[in-house]
Amino acid sequence: MERDIYEEDHEAFRDLVKDFVKRHVTNEAMEKWDAAGEIDRDTMLAAGEAGLIGLSVPEEFGGAGMLQDYRFRTIVMEEVIAAGAGSLAGAFGIQDDLAVPYLVHMGTQEQKEKWLPRMATGEVLGALAMTDPGAGSDLRGIKTNAKKVDGGYILNGAKTFISSGTTADVVVTFVKTGEGNRPDAFSLLLVEKGMEGFDQGKKLRKMGFHGWDTAELSFTDVFVPEENLISGKEGQGFIQLMLNLPLERLSIGVAAAAAAQAALDWTVAYTKDREAFGERIADFQNTRFRLADMSATTEAMWAYIDRALLAYKDGRLSAEDAAKVKFWATEREWEVLDMGVQLHGGYGYIMEYPIARAFTDARVHRIYGGTNEIMRDLVGRQIVGKR
Numbered sequence: 001m002e003r004d005i006y007e008e009d010h011e012a013f014r015d016l017v018k019d020f021v022k023r024h025v026t027n028e029a030m031e032k033w034d035a036a037g038e039i040d041r042d043t044m045l046a047a048g049e050a051g052l053i054g055l056s057v058p059e060e061f062g063g064a065g066m067l068q069d070y071r072f073r074t075i076v077m078e079e080v081i082a083a084g085a086g087s088l089a090g091a092f093g094i095q096d097d098l099a100v101p102y103l104v105h106m107g108t109q110e111q112k113e114k115w116l117p118r119m120a121t122g123e124v125l126g127a128l129a130m131t132d133p134g135a136g137s138d139l140r141g142i143k144t145n146a147k148k149v150d151g152g153y154i155l156n157g158a159k160t161f162i163s164s165g166t167t168a169d170v171v172v173t174f175v176k177t178g179e180g181n182r183p184d185a186f187s188l189l190l191v192e193k194g195m196e197g198f199d200q201g202k203k204l205r206k207m208g209f210h211g212w213d214t215a216e217l218s219f220t221d222v223f224v225p226e227e228n229l230i231s232g233k234e235g236q237g238f239i240q241l242m243l244n245l246p247l248e249r250l251s252i253g254v255a256a257a258a259a260a261q262a263a264l265d266w267t268v269a270y271t272k273d274r275e276a277f278g279e280r281i282a283d284f285q286n287t288r289f290r291l292a293d294m295s296a297t298t299e300a301m302w303a304y305i306d307r308a309l310l311a312y313k314d315g316r317l318s319a320e321d322a323a324k325v326k327f328w329a330t331e332r333e334w335e336v337l338d339m340g341v342q343l344h345g346g347y348g349y350i351m352e353y354p355i356a357r358a359f360t361d362a363r364v365h366r367i368y369g370g371t372n373e374i375m376r377d378l379v380g381r382q383i384v385g386k387r
């Protein structure tokens with residue numbers, strides 16, 4: 001079934017993204033990112049220049065002003081993931097879905113003016129640090145804390161698993177500013193690269209996403225000025241996170257569908273090309289059955305995701321809706337990728353093949369952005385009416 005959610009301006013944007021991919025997402029570039037464990041800044045700047053990042057930054061701050069129309073971001077993900085560059089898609093996602101929205105939706109006028117124009121160009125890269133070493137799912141169990149002092153806060157603690165953590169110039173950081181674990185005991189602070197006592201740590205070695213940095217961050221008596229308190233209001237951090245999490249979860253669902261689509265396309269091409277027992281792999285009945293499964297599952301994923309994209313555009317995508325999309329799509333992604341790896345035989349396990357990279361990248365989709373268990377819990381609670 002053909003998808004029908006894109007309009008003319010989306011397709012025109014797709015041409016632009018394809019052109020960027022042709023020029024910048026080469027095998028050499030991907031090898032370079034994997035070896036360095038990060039996307040180089042020039043690529044991010046080129047993406048800014050081509051208009052591939054900062055999509056939700058309002059036009060007055062130099063962005064594209066696509067605040068609620070996530071279809072443009074979806075096109076970026078589709079094209080970049082189809083080129084086998086999951087790490088680049090991830091780095092774009094952190095900028096556009098996890099960092100920029102806090103400034104666009106919740107930043108003060110000064111914060112917007114200071115950060116957004118340079119975030120739209122890629123001169124400033126962002127990250128979002130919620131997870132403490134001792135608390136991931138249980139966010140209200142974090143120990144990272146900021147004590148109010150004259151003119152700002154003194155921040156102490158640590159974060160881990162922070163995507164784009166070493167490359168980020170500014171980190172939206174979830175901290176405790178009050179006692180206990182009531183929702184109003186938390187705030188979001190903008191912590192800047194180079195602040196005294198802020199260590200962006202070393203890159204963590206991961207199973208997948210080798211070209212995208214993930215880091216431990218530590219804060220030792222870091223002075224953060226009060227103008228870096230998101231929204232200028234203390235005690236809003238937990239609510240602010242909850243407001244943006246549907247977007248983060250939708251974005252993971254989109255990445256999952258894009259990866260499933262790419263896996264299907266790679267696998268069709270591969271099985272038509274390779275032969276065994278004098279026939280194309282594609283001509284074995286088992287292969288056709290599996291390709292049919294992959295195709296039907298991928299279409300169902302898009303049907304669901306496309307509906308969610310339109311609901312998001314109209315402001316109707318609830319936290320529970322996004323949680324369902326996230327856990328369901330990432331689990332279908334895993335099934336489709338696994339079938340794709342199997343049909344590639346031994347080559348499916350070799351990292352030079354995009355299917356192998358996509359497979360290892362995909363594993364974390366069921367973990368980050370809230371684990372799939374936490375997503376089910378959220379949805380189940382709503383169903384039975386448990387708070």
Ligand SMILES: Cc1cc2nc3c(=O)[nH]c(=O)nc-3n(C[C@H](O)[C@H](O)[C@H](O)COP(=O)(O)OP(=O)(O)OC[C@H]3O[C@@H](n4cnc5c(N)ncnc54)[C@H](O)[C@@H]3O)c2cc1C
Binds near residue numbers: 128
């Ligand atoms: C590559 C990578 C990138 C990441 N990027 C970021 C980032 O940019 N920013 C950021 O802040 N964080 C990031 N994370 C952290 C990620 O969001 C957390 O790892 C995730 O939320 C789970 O937290 P945890 O690791 O502490 O696991 P835990 O919370 O310790 O969970 C362990 C297991 O227990 C289960 N569990 C926990 N509580 C419940 C419950 N109530 N009911 C049922 N089961 C439960 C979990 O589902 C999981 O299976 C990233 C992680 C990875 C691996």
